[in-house]
Amino acid sequence: MLSSSAPVFSGKHLVSVSDLTADSIQRVIDIAIQLKSSPRPTLLQNKVIASCFFEASTRTRLSFETAVQRLGGSLIGFADAGNTSMGKKGETLSDSIQMISRYADAIIMRHPQEGAARLASEISSVPVINGGDGANQHPTQTLLDLFTIYEARGSLEGVKVAFVGDLKYGRTVHSLAQALALFGAKYYFVAPDALAMPDYIQEELLEAGVQFECVDNLEDVIPLVDILYMTRVQKERFDPTEYMHIASKYVLTAAMLKNAPEHLKVLHPLPRVDEIDVSVDKTPHAFYFQQAENGVYARQALLALTLCPNLDKQLLTSREGGQA
Amino acid sequence: MSIHKLQVEAIQQGTVIDHIPAGNGLKIINRLQLLNSDVRLTVGLNLPSGEMGCKDLIKVDQWRFTQDEAAELALFAPNATINVINDYKVVDKFRMSQPEELNGLFDCPNHNCITHNEPVDTKFYVRNSGADMKLRCHYCERSFSSALFG
Ligand SMILES: [Zn+2]
Numbered sequence: 062m063l064s065s066s067a068p069v070f071s072g073k074h075l076v077s078v079s080d081l082t083a084d085s086i087q088r089v090i091d092i093a094i095q096l097k098s099s100p101r102p103t104l105l106q107n108k109v110i111a112s113c114f115f116e117a118s119t120r121t122r123l124s125f126e127t128a129v130q131r132l133g134g135s136l137i138g139f140a141d142a143g144n145t146s147m148g149k150k151g152e153t154l155s156d157s158i159q160m161i162s163r164y165a166d167a168i169i170m171r172h173p174q175e176g177a178a179r180l181a182s183e184i185s186s187v188p189v190i191n192g193g194d195g196a197n198q199h200p201t202q203t204l205l206d207l208f209t210i211y212e213a214r215g216s217l218e219g220v221k222v223a224f225v226g227d228l229k230y231g232r233t234v235h236s237l238a239q240a241l242a243l244f245g246a247k248y249y250f251v252a253p254d255a256l257a258m259p260d261y262i263q264e265e266l267l268e269a270g271v272q273f274e275c276v277d278n279l280e281d282v283i284p285l286v287d288i289l290y291m292t293r294v295q296k297e298r299f300d301p302t303e304y305m306h307i308a309s310k311y312v313l314t315a316a317m318l319k320n321a322p323e324h325l326k327v328l329h330p331l332p333r334v335d336e337i338d339v340s341v342d343k344t345p346h347a348f349y350f351q352q353a354e355n356g357v358y359a360r361q362a363l364l365a366l367t368l369c370p371n372l373d374k375q376l377l378t379s380r381e382g383g384q385a
Numbered sequence: 386m387s388i389h390k391l392q393v394e395a396i397q398q399g400t401v402i403d404h405i406p407a408g409n410g411l412k413i414i415n416r417l418q419l420l421n422s423d424v425r426l427t428v429g430l431n432l433p434s435g436e437m438g439c440k441d442l443i444k445v446d447q448w449r450f451t452q453d454e455a456a457e458l459a460l461f462a463p464n465a466t467i468n469v470i471n472d473y474k475v476v477d478k479f480r481m482s483q484p485e486e487l488n489g490l491f492d493c494p495n496h497n498c499i500t501h502n503e504p505v506d507t508k509f510y511v512r513n514s515g516a517d518m519k520l521r522c523h524y525c526e527r528s529f530s531s532a533l534f535g
Contacts, residue, residue: 077526155503176499176524183505195497197526261528 070366074182074189077198078236083243086207092362093208104365105134111165112138116173120331121192125169128360137165158184167368188367196232202330203236205359209352210288213326217244223282225251226292226311226336228258233330234292235262242266248273249282253307256294279311284320289313291329291336308335315340328352400450401468402443407431410441412461417445424448456484460518460531484511487520491534498525
């Protein structure tokens with residue numbers, strides 16, 4: 062079945078969640094599931110991947126670079142452009158990408174400015190994968206979130222999600238809400254007024270026919286949802302007393318989960334500060350470390366689909382082999 | 386002869402932008418002066434107009450607009466009409482239509498947008514949003530009210 066559909070990722074860039082469709086998301090999930098159960102340590106043999114972090118982001122970089130290594134690819138690149146001649150000599154991003162795309166088979170990039178990955182994709186002769194461009198997009202975070210929700214529930218259709226904490230500045234939350242809209246999801250937004258889901262996202266969700274509600278009390282929604290997506294409320298956004306008051310309302314403890322449905326999973330893009338009490342870690346609902354692990358599989362799946370045009374066919378064969 | 390024609394001089398050659406929603410004429414003047422600081426303009430503001438109640442009208446001397454030039458201004462005056470004049474006669478007449486894209490015309494209002502630091506033209510997608518028009522940056526993906534570009 063997979064081999065009959067047109068390639069979606071092969072040779073293409075992934076810059077924005079808006080580049081994804083329900084089908085392409087499902088394809089990444091399918092491959093991620095397969096790579097998680099049966100590793101393919103030679104799939105990217107002889108491929109050179111450039112890992113270009115024009116801004117430091119250790120977690121994202123480690124996850125991507127693990128994904129490349131797990132598939133047998135080799136890496137070139139830098140962890141922080143500020144410490145390289147790339148940053149110091151004042152070369153434009155356009156020129157850097159021109160050059161790097163002549164060395165590597167694909168470019169993973171993170172950049173502090175919005176739109177950097179889109180620009181790079183227009184210059185590069187090889188696929189560009191956006192690992193975060195300023196406050197704009199971080200599509201592989203969304204893919205790993207989607208994969209994790211799929212794994213927790215067996216499906217994305219009609220999933221009920223509560224988004225908790227900073228819904229205003231959290232691009233992770235915006236992208237995930239936009240992507241899950243493709244699957245008829247239902248949302249509860251639990252956030253202080255100052256950090257509410259922005260109007261333009263709410264308008265988009267309405268246009269997409271998504272049902273959502275803004276809810277005051279975190280405990281009220283726990284019995285209603287499949288996924289509790291927690292985010293960090295940043296101290297810098299409030300004065301200290303206000304922060305204490307606000308943050309305490311959006312902290313999850315194990316005791317609050319006593320009325321949770323058995324299958325409810327708690328996700329968090331990490332790092333957490335105190336919004337998830339460590340008591341939650343021991344409950345069967347904690348799923349955020351699996352989520353981080355899944356980042357490696359989701360990124361492997363994306364890299365594999367992007368760089369191996371025959372992957373669909375190979376996987377189909379191996380599936381048939383497995384069934385025989 | 387209608388009243389407004391008495392209020393502004395006829396031009397020998399150039400463009401008459403008519404049926405501009407009253408109040409938007411000044412934005413167009415700003416834009417035209419940015420494009421050409423020597424441009425000679427004759428302006429009528431808040432002129433009576435049967436269909437619109439009130440309208441603005443601008444005569445642009447010696448500059449015959451192309452469809453593309455007109456499309457750019459459509460951001461400020463959707464549905465205005467363009468009369469291209471040669472030898473005191475209207476030689477071409479068309480309605481401004483809202484462009485789908487605007488390329489290289491405005492800086493992105495997002496100061497952290499990559500377009501400010503790189504040798505690349507800005508690009509915005511135009512979208513209606515109620516009475517307002519929104520421009521979405523192709524690069525940073527942010528949407529801005531067209532009022533920001535006035
Ligand atoms: Zn921009």
